[in-house]
Amino acid sequence: MQAGTALGTGKALLTIAAFLATTAFAAETLDPDALRRLVQQDCGSCHGLTLKGGLGPDIRPEALGHFDREVLTGVILDGIPDTAMPPWRPLLTEEEAEWIARYLQDPEAR
Numbered sequence: 001m002q003a004g005t006a007l008g009t010g011k012a013l014l015t016i017a018a019f020l021a022t023t024a025f026a027a028e029t030l031d032p033d034a035l036r037r038l039v040q041q042d043c044g045s046c047h048g049l050t051l052k053g054g055l056g057p058d059i060r061p062e063a064l065g066h067f068d069r070e071v072l073t074g075v076i077l078d079g080i081p082d083t084a085m086p087p088w089r090p091l092l093t094e095e096e097a098e099w100i101a102r103y104l105q106d107p108e109a110r
């Protein structure tokens, strides 16, 4: 019985260690699947599900080719003042916004 308890505690500690390891890992890396979903669902709610335009303009690769990557990242982070384009800084890190900028301009790039 005592051996059983010790085993149980060991297992719980292992679970906690595994949990800490994965959360620390997640905080430092991008989650491309989650970002792709965000682009489709959140950006898509204004720019259209296929991003070809709706309330907001077309943001498919052909339409964004002229944007400097840094400027585009800035638009995503800070929005466009006095328009419906909201700032995403509260929800995204700079790395994530830059990932989205690259993804929008070149969806095939990894």
Ligand code: HEC
Binding pocket: 038, 039, 042, 043, 044, 045, 046, 047, 055, 056, 057, 058, 059, 063, 072, 075, 076, 080, 083, 084, 085, 086, 088, 100
């Ligand atoms: C609430 C609606 C809304 C949401 C959500 C939204 N946008 Fe916009 N976005 C707009 C509008 C409206 C404009 C046009 C603003 C203007 O008049 O210049 C715009 C403009 C832009 C532009 C500039 C396009 C150009 O050619 O000038 C980019 C890039 C852009 N949005 C990207 C995004 C991305 C990426 C997301 C998701 C992270 C997003 N938007 C979410 C409404 C939205």
